[in-house]
Amino acid sequence: MAIDLKAVEQLATDQSSLKAAAGLAKPGKWSGVGASGDGALIWGECAGSGANPYRVMADLRDLGNKCTCPSRKFPCKHVLGLLWLNAEQVVPFPPADTPAWVSDWLGRRRGTPAAKPANNAPQGGEKDLRAARAGEPDVAEDPKDVARREAQAAKRTEETERAILDALDALEQWIGDQLRMGLAGFIDDATARCRRIAARLVDGKAAVLAGRIDELPSRLLALPAGDRPRGAVVELGKLVLLARAFRAAPRDAETRRAVAASETRETVLADPRAPRVDAHWEVLAEQVQTRRDGLVSQTTWLLNLSAAGPRFAMLLDFFPASAGRRGSVFTPGERFHGELVFYPSQQPLRALLVRRDAGGELPPSEWPMADATISDALTRPLLAEPWAIEIPLLLPQGRIARDDAGHNWWRSTDGMATLPIASEVSSLLCGTDLTRTAAIWSGNRLAILAAQTPWGRIGGHD
Incomplete structure (x- = not known):
């Protein structure tokens, strides 16, 4: 059986766990690596901060896993590291007899009597995922424990x-x-x-x-x-x-x-304070950036075309740079109906896609009205989150012009606001009447995501 890095990244609870796993995906960190004859079970021992290595195991059939470290993350960085070793074939996983500690875990996952470890080695903190928990019988816990x-x-x-x-x-x-x-x-x-x-x-x-x-x-x-x-x-x-x-x-x-770290997807979905918005959405743009820590951030910006809920939504994902460019499930300019759940915040922006309805593209419609003033649109998010780096804006009618030095500027039609633009923009946008412009303000420059014109929608880099 085989696993790829995409499956590993989807298992990770947050980007810090994925980064830590990348650091563990080295031969020197592991010993006793092996696999069952059919390759479905893999295991290994990972050197930790204590005297004894952590025992790590995984079932590739359903990605159930376990590690003896005391981490509260499921799966922990050691499990992700083991899966990473297997996905990238960093070390060979030779077929071998299943160790007693792996058989013990596997037996409990399947609800069969557990085999006693041959060496009676003390077991550390245990954490089973998905089927592991479902397979174990309910036992009344000791209140002291x-x-x-x-x-x-x-x-x-x-x-x-x-x-x-x-x-x-x-x-x-x-x-x-x-x-x-x-x-x-x-x-x-x-x-x-x-x-x-x-x-x-x-x-x-x-x-x-x-x-x-x-x-x-x-x-x-x-x-x-x-x-x-x-x-x-x-x-x-x-x-x-x-x-x-x-x-x-x-x-x-x-x-x-x-x-420190973002909540897991499961935590956000279970949080009653997390706003849920069922609406029509337009995909404004996708931004992909390779970070210095070896991860790639993939940001998808959505515009809420309905009246209720936050105006913008940001879908954020991370994956290892070594996995190569990953395809997107969205296309800039497409529209769909679906439900998003937002991370609890004074100014909700980051969200998770819960449901995307089938049925093709939505009919064309106008974007929402822009904010009354640009200063209000910038002030509200900064009062709630003054450390924010990026603020999405829906600008009113305006044009893009270029000064004598070759710098691009956005200017409102009424001449009351002029903002510098961070990078090159589509030649189609320059000099064109822009009825609405979706952009990101980074504190000193605009990054154009998309704009509506009398001739239709134009992307920031089309």
Whole structure:
């Protein structure tokens, strides 16, 4: 049997788990790797922080898996690492007799009497997925065991929060150092300096924030040289605001999502606070970016064509860069009816696709009305989330023009607003009356996603 990296990435609960798994997909981390005769079962022992390696096993028929590490993620990074080894054939998985500890797990998955391990080795924390849980009989738990596990979970949560807070202290000290030494030196050496503090944040369990800082130099270098000092001040200021917001409410899902990790799909779907919106949607654009941590982010922007619910939706996915370019299920410009569930937030934007109705394209219709003023459209999201990097906008009627220096600008028809554009735009858009324009504001530049014109819809790079 075989597995590919796409299946591995779909199993991962978040991008930090996938990144950690990539680090474990190395021959030196593993021992005792093997497979059953038919290749359906694979197993191995992964070196961890303790004296004994973690025992990891998986059933490729339904991707059920288990690891003896104490992680609360299902599957953990060790399981993902084992599957990654198999998918990429990093090491051979020779056919071998099934170890007793694998047989024990397999027997419990199938509801048969468990075989006793031959070496009576102590087993660590167990976690079975899907069929593993369904196959085990319901047994009344000892209240003392339940209380002990809850106490251990609370202790781990406190330790994680403490590690994050310590990392944020280091971040604020680092920001102060950059300002004291001068922004010119910071901009010239931004890549090395950001890489060092990002590594400290990863150690402090602030993986999402680390990724943001790791990408900061590329955002600065994309600006004209004269705008980079201002851009650096804005970026560093937003980091301070985010750090202090986390300190004020370390259990808040919104700030935790921006610092440590996002909720799993299952958690969002089960959250009664998560807004569900059943509406007509138009696919505005897709943005694909290879990150410095070896992952590729795939962002799909949707526009809500119905009256109710958030105006924009952002579908975000990650997959390993080594897996190559992955096809999209959406085509820019297409319209569909479906249900989205949004991550709980003061200004909901990131969402998950729950249902997409069959039945082909929706009939053409006008986009919603733009906001009354651009300042209102920018102010509301920043008041709710002042550390946000990107804000989607639906601009009113306007045109795109080019100045003497060759820079592109969007200007409203009434002349009340003029905004610079970050990159080259379609020649079809230049000089054309734009009845509506969907764009992303990054704090100093617009990125055009798509626009409606008297001749129809035009993509930002068509």
